[in-house]
Amino acid sequence: MQSTQISKSIEDLVRQSVYRQLGLDGSKASSAPNKLLVNISARHCHLTQEAVEILFGKGHQLTPKKWLYQDGQYAAEEAVTLIGPRSRIISNLRILGPCRDFNQVEIAYTDARALGFDVPVRNSGDIAGTPGCMLMGPKGYLKLDEGVIRAAIHVHMSPEDAEHYGVKDKDFMQLKVHGECGLTFDRVFVRVHPDFKLEVHLDTDEGNACGLSENTPCELKKS
Known part of the structure; x- marks a missing residue:
């Protein structure tokens, strides 16, 4: 249990450092109830x-x-x-x-x-x-x-995530993808369900356009 807490603390510190270097709101990211995943959904x-x-x-x-x-x-x-x-x-x-x-x-x-x-x-x-x-x-x-x-680009989230971001089912959000080919997607469709984990789905063209990788910092914003 103690080692798990230490690992999480280190992860939080690293995340905060990355967000500070990129000029992001690291406090908001670290206070989110669940980690955001952005994945490419192939055909x-x-x-x-x-x-x-x-x-x-x-x-x-x-x-x-x-x-x-x-x-x-x-x-x-x-x-x-x-x-x-x-x-x-x-x-x-x-x-x-x-x-x-x-x-x-x-x-x-x-x-x-x-x-x-x-x-x-x-x-x-x-x-x-x-x-x-x-x-x-x-x-x-x-x-x-x-x-x-x-x-359409969409995000799966639980009611807990929706409350954190201040959105509801069928709203739209922004996804900011950072990095060398960073860009912002303005119409991310929100899908809320108790069984959902926090995850954005892009298609292969969209993922390639922003140079998305598993280490690319991303952030969700209320439109």
């Missing part, structure tokens, strides 16, 4: 159980390959091929589990250009009027009439 899809069975066979269940930061969420062993306009494809499109009650494909702007899609920026689940595509698995094909989106 992937969410599928219904029915869709999984069409693509992988009757009764097939997704197999966890890697557990994600949000509790209960995982990257599955299973992947599919995405077929876009003019028969251009992306192979090995990872499925994220567990299954949902709607089918959704999330790609970055660069992916959309390569495939020939005109894809809107949407929050997860807001798929009405979005482009469709064809998915190919080892056991079959699945035609989606809609569901291909560029996921």
Whole structure:
């Protein structure tokens, strides 16, 4: 117990030093109830159980390959091929589990250009009027009439985090990313749930644009 407290104290001192060098509000960062993680979410899809069975066979269940930061969420062993306009494809499109009650494909702007899609920026689940595509698995094909989106930048947080930052579900925040390619994202959609851990999701284009790494200092601000 004592060694854990010492480690946390050292971590807090290091964090304070980094924030002072960058001119950030280190006191606010250290008083936050939970550590902020900013992660890049690579292209992937969410599928219904029915869709999984069409693509992988009757009764097939997704197999966890890697557990994600949000509790209960995982990257599955299973992947599919995405077929876009003019028969251009992306192979090995990872499925994220567990299954949902709607089918959704999330790609970055660069992916959309390569495939020939005109894809809107949407929050997860807001798929009405979005482009469709064809998915190919080892056991079959699945035609989606809609569901291909560029996921809006968003932050998962608990009610405790929301109270700390003074925001509520469906608000917008700013994310300031520091470093050599630092920039500010102005419309970070807030998603609040008791089961959520504090985490911002960027797509690969956004992560590359700001040079994000696991050591890049970031801060959330109320808009």
